[in-house]
Amino acid sequence: MTTLDPGLLVPVPAERRRPIGLLLVAIPVFLVGWLIIWPIISAVITTLWAQTPEGVEFSTATYQFFFSDSYSLSNLSVTLWTTGVCAILLLIICLPIALYLRFSDSKVASYVQGLAIFPMFVPSIILSFAFIRVLGPNGTVDLLANAVGLPKIRSPYLTPWGPVIGLVWDNIPLTVLILLSGLGNVSNQSIEAARDVGARKLQVLWYIILPRISNSILVAISFAVLGIFSSFTLPYVLGPAAPEMMGPFMQRTFRELFDPRNAITQAVVSFGFCIVFGLFYVRSVARNRAP
Amino acid sequence: MKRRTFMISAAGTLAGMAILPRMSFAAEGVVDIYFTSDQNVIDFWTNVVKPRFEAANSGVTLNLVDGGDGPGVAAIGDRALAALAGGADPQADLFEGFDSRVTVDGIAKGLYVDFEQAGLSNYSKVNPLALDIATNLPYRGSQVLLAYDTTKLDPANAPKTWPDLVAWIKANPGEFIYNRPNKGGSGGNFVRRAIYAANGNDPSKFTVENYTPEADAAMLTPAWDILKDLAPSLFEGGAYTSGNTQSLQLLGQSAVTMIPTWSDQALSAIEQGVLPETTGLVQLSDLGLPGGFTRLAVLSNGTNKDLALKLVDFLLSEEIQSAVLTELGGFPGVSWDYISPELRERFADIIPTTIPNFPSGDWEKAINDGWYRAVAPNVDPAS
Numbered sequence: 001m002t003t004l005d006p007g008l009l010v011p012v013p014a015e016r017r018r019p020i021g022l023l024l025v026a027i028p029v030f031l032v033g034w035l036i037i038w039p040i041i042s043a044v045i046t047t048l049w050a051q052t053p054e055g056v057e058f059s060t061a062t063y064q065f066f067f068s069d070s071y072s073l074s075n076l077s078v079t080l081w082t083t084g085v086c087a088i089l090l091l092i093i094c095l096p097i098a099l100y101l102r103f104s105d106s107k108v109a110s111y112v113q114g115l116a117i118f119p120m121f122v123p124s125i126i127l128s129f130a131f132i133r134v135l136g137p138n139g140t141v142d143l144l145a146n147a148v149g150l151p152k153i154r155s156p157y158l159t160p161w162g163p164v165i166g167l168v169w170d171n172i173p174l175t176v177l178i179l180l181s182g183l184g185n186v187s188n189q190s191i192e193a194a195r196d197v198g199a200r201k202l203q204v205l206w207y208i209i210l211p212r213i214s215n216s217i218l219v220a221i222s223f224a225v226l227g228i229f230s231s232f233t234l235p236y237v238l239g240p241a242a243p244e245m246m247g248p249f250m251q252r253t254f255r256e257l258f259d260p261r262n263a264i265t266q267a268v269v270s271f272g273f274c275i276v277f278g279l280f281y282v283r284s285v286a287r288n289r290a291p
Numbered sequence: 292m293k294r295r296t297f298m299i300s301a302a303g304t305l306a307g308m309a310i311l312p313r314m315s316f317a318a319e320g321v322v323d324i325y326f327t328s329d330q331n332v333i334d335f336w337t338n339v340v341k342p343r344f345e346a347a348n349s350g351v352t353l354n355l356v357d358g359g360d361g362p363g364v365a366a367i368g369d370r371a372l373a374a375l376a377g378g379a380d381p382q383a384d385l386f387e388g389f390d391s392r393v394t395v396d397g398i399a400k401g402l403y404v405d406f407e408q409a410g411l412s413n414y415s416k417v418n419p420l421a422l423d424i425a426t427n428l429p430y431r432g433s434q435v436l437l438a439y440d441t442t443k444l445d446p447a448n449a450p451k452t453w454p455d456l457v458a459w460i461k462a463n464p465g466e467f468i469y470n471r472p473n474k475g476g477s478g479g480n481f482v483r484r485a486i487y488a489a490n491g492n493d494p495s496k497f498t499v500e501n502y503t504p505e506a507d508a509a510m511l512t513p514a515w516d517i518l519k520d521l522a523p524s525l526f527e528g529g530a531y532t533s534g535n536t537q538s539l540q541l542l543g544q545s546a547v548t549m550i551p552t553w554s555d556q557a558l559s560a561i562e563q564g565v566l567p568e569t570t571g572l573v574q575l576s577d578l579g580l581p582g583g584f585t586r587l588a589v590l591s592n593g594t595n596k597d598l599a600l601k602l603v604d605f606l607l608s609e610e611i612q613s614a615v616l617t618e619l620g621g622f623p624g625v626s627w628d629y630i631s632p633e634l635r636e637r638f639a640d641i642i643p644t645t646i647p648n649f650p651s652g653d654w655e656k657a658i659n660d661g662w663y664r665a666v667a668p669n670v671d672p673a674s
Contacts, residue, residue, distance in 0.1 A: 071664050132537065137526075137546035158530035241471050241531040242667035256473045256659040 040271065047265045062265040071242075076269065078243040082164055082235070083228045087221050089168045090175050094220070097172075098179035099209070102186070120173035124166070128237035131166055132157055162238030163245065167228050174227075175220045182216020183209070215284045222281040229274050246270045320351050322595045322602060325358040325367050327388035328585065331559060333357055335619045336387075344605055351598060358386075361393070368394040368588075372402050375592045384593035385602065391426040391588040398426050404589040409600055413607035416625040418584075420646050427586040430606045431615045432622035434574070434582025434646055435480040438542060438557045439549040441571040452577040453488045457517070459549075461524045466548035468526035468541055471667070473659040475535035480581040481551040482518065482662060483649040489513035492578040494647040502653035511657060515665035522666065531667065542566060551580060558620030581647040584624060 050059045066072045101113050119127075134140045136157040145153065156162045186209050194208050210217075232247035239245060244252070246266060254263035326333050333355055341353045358364035364386050371381035372394055391403040403426035406414060414428075421429035437456070439449060443466075450456040460467045470478030490496050490510050497510075522529035526547050532538045538550040539557070543566050560566040574580065587606070589599045605611060609630070612623040616634055623630055649655075 071668065074668070129536075129540070132540055133544075136544065137541065138544040154527070158527060158532070237533050237537065239533075240667075241533075242663055244663075252473060252659070252663075257656055 043264045043268055043271075047261060047268055050261075062262050063269075065262070066265055066269060072249075072266070074243040075246060075249045078160060079229060079246045079270075080273070082160060082167070082245060083225050085164050086167050086171065086228045087225055089164070090171055090224050091217065091221065093168065094172060094175040094179055095217075098176050098183055099205075101176070101180055102183040116176045117173045119169050119171075122170075124170055124233040125237070127166060127170060128234055131162070131238060135162075135165065157238060158240050160240060162240075163231070163235040166234040166238050167231060170234065171224045171227060175224055178220040178223065179213065179216055182213035182219075186212045215288060218280055218284045222277045222284075225277045226274050229277075230270060319594065320598070321354050322351065322385060322598050323354045323356060323383045323593075324385045324387060324599075325356050325364045325383055325389075327358055327361050327364045327386075330357075331555075332387070332585075332619065335614075339614050339618055340606065340611060343610070344602055347605070348598075348601070353602070361389075364389050365393045368397060368402070371590050371592065372397055372400065375400060375402055380594055381590055381592055382594075383590055384595045384599040385590070386588045388585045389427075389588045390586060392424070398424075401591055404591050404596065404600065406589075406603075409589075409603075411600065411604045411607070413604050413625070416607055416629045418624060418626045421584040421624055423584075423586065426588060428588070428603060428624075429584035429586050430603070430612075430624040431619065432582060432584040432624060432646065433553050433555045434622060435477050435484075435551050435580040436554050436557070436572055436574045437549055437580070438539075438552045438566065439571050439573070440542065440545065440567075441569045443548045444571070446571050446573075449571060449573045450575070451573065452575055453484065453492070456575065457521065460521055463548065464524040465526055465528070467524070467550070468530065468532055468538060468547050469551050470532040470534055470538050472662050474533045475538075476582075477535045477538060477551045477553055477556075478531065479658075480649070482514075482658060483647075484575070484578070484580045485517050486511060486514040486649075486658070487578055487581075487647065489517055494578070494581075494645075494649070497650050497654055499650040499654075502657065507657045507661070511661050512665075515661060518662070518666045539565060542570070554582070554622065555620040562620065579645050579647060581649050582622075583646070583648050585621075 047062050048058060048060065049056050050061070097112065097116050101109055101116070122130075132139065135155060137155045139155070142152060142155070145151070156165055190208055191204055194204050199207065230247050231245065232251065235245035236248045236251075239248070246269075250263050250266045250270070253259050253266060257263075324336075326336075336353070336355050341355065344353060345351055358367060367381075367383050368386065368389070368391075371383055373379075374381040391398055394402060397403055405425045406428045407425045417429060418432075421432060423429065437450070450459045469481040472479040472482040486497075487494060490513075525531075526541070532541065535553060535556055539552060539560050541547050542550045542552075543560070554572070557566065557570070557572060561568065561570050587603055589596060589603060593599060607625055609625075612625050613630060613634055615621045615623050616630065616638060627635055
């Protein structure tokens with residue numbers, strides 16, 4: 001593999017290059033500022049400065065309420081639990097698939113790839129109802145288990161495991177694709193070299209492959225976590241009534257309790273957790289860029 | 292290759308033109324109707340109301356527009372109010388599933404037709420239980436009732452009163468489920484029925500105005516106790532589905548024996564085979580499960596106001612009101628005396644004598660919050 005040396009490109013005079021480059025990034029930067037950064041700042045302001053009859057007043061009442069209310073806290077903890085369990089399961093499921101796809105030359109591999117990408121094209125509301133049919137009470141799994149004389153199992157539907165199974169299935173394609181692109185950086189030569197000096201399969205995985213894709217793993221997990229933390233449809237349809245995940249909780253507070261200030265507070269708290277993973281992602285991208 | 296490119300771009304342009312929003316101007320003889328209701332209701336209008344009305348009135352066309360939801364049509368109402376002030380054409384004539392109170396100042400400024408003064412020949416037939424204010428005309432209703440599996444529960448033993456229902460649920464643990472009260476009216480009205488039961492089965496104790504935090508504590512807490520007491524006997528020891536449809540699905544999969552459900556959803560589910568023909572329906576006789584009527588509003592400044600009123604009168608005719616029962620699975624908006632005896636016989640089980648209508652506003656908010664805090668977490672989700 002050869003990469004182009006940036007020095008070989010014809011250098012554009014600096015004074016001409018700069019304004020065009022800035023102009024090109026101006027639109028996305030402006031959109032990000034207007035549609036993402038500004039709403040965040042405005043959300044924080046709305047929750048911290050309350051409108052009172054005497055004027056605007058600084059108050060952390062909604063945050064105090066959130067962190068002293070056991071109901072809100074149990075919603076937050078079930079969200080963190082779901083996100084954590086999903087992230088671990090995704091890694092356990094997707095890494096073997098990605099490794100298989102990277103190192104297999106057989107025809108079956110392309111079918112496996114198609115199957116792994118398939119969930120990307122299934123809308124989550126359809127997935128939810130299919131889930132009830134298949135894994136729900138008296139669903140297909142129950143019928144099959146019954147046919148071979150196995151005992152009836154308690155369905156994960158309407159328990160915290162319902163959204164976990166749905167979310168993992170839904171996030172497999174993205175995770176596999178990101179891991180696969182990371183595995184593209186692992187050259188066959190380095191693996192062959194390791195084998196030549198007697199490395200066993202696990203040693204190859206541990207000392208050669210994993211160190212090279214650690215960045216991709218971090219990116220994949222960040223993406224999955226960001227999506228799962230704020231997911232709505234699957235926890236709403238498949239999860240228990242209480243505790244709720246933050247997505248349905250925010251929506252209910254806003255639309256059914258007509259309480260925008262507490263809903264925004266919940267959103268800011270969620271954002272606080274998500275930004276940690278956002279920073280992981282930014283850091284890993286920045287590290288990749290470094291020479 | 293060029294020909295292919297041409298074909299592709301030509302086909303694309305045509306397809307694009309076909310989906311372009313067609314500019315519509317209010318025209319003489321075209322009645323513009325905006326819906327807040329779901330697709331099954333618009334289908335009912337497309338397949339039943341529109342062809343029959345157009346056949347009876349040559350040169351008239353009904354333009355059925357899906358307004359999305361309540362706020363969608365409310366925006367059209369606000370524009371019509373602005374048009375009224377400016378003397379302009381509102382480009383709308385009739386709102387379906389709409390409460391004329393929603394438009395601020397709309398009634399006071401005379402935006403909506405007063406049906407008492409409109410001289411409709413069928414107005415006197417309207418069910419007195421359904422009448423609200425003079426600018427809202429009820430034309431179909433729906434009430435929550437209990438649907439059950441007759442292969443597991445003999446119709447003779449189906450519960451007919453609230454105490455019977457509670458006793459049945461406790462005697463048959465795991466066989467009943469209702470949905471979260473804010474996620475669909477079937478569970479929501481089951482919860483409201485429990486609130487009535489905790490307050491002497493007296494719907495008049497709850498009005499839009501009488502909500503106070505003290506009343507909340509005094510009147511809702513006993514209801515939460517009733518529901519908490521039921522929780523261990525529910526499906527999976529206290530699970531709640533997240534919508535009307537999911538409850539129907541569990542009944543259809545024979546996972547439970549009984550659910551509360553909207554009458555129209557249950558009837559059309561049986562019709563479509565989503566629920567088996569062995570599904571039984573029963574209403575409580577001590578006090579029915581709550582429900583409500585869907586109302587119409589006619590704009591007083593619409594170009595086709597007279598035609599819209601003619602249509603409203605037609606909707607209240609026996610022909611359409613019977614179709615509401617048989618085709619839509621709803622209740623008629625007119626009194627049952629104006630429905631043919633055969634139909635009255637067929638739907639005898641679900642004819643309501645009372646249709647309690649729980650107030651919205653602060654009470655609704657209190658239920659949506661209180662149930663989640665008091666009833667739902669009572670069960671350990673991991674158990």
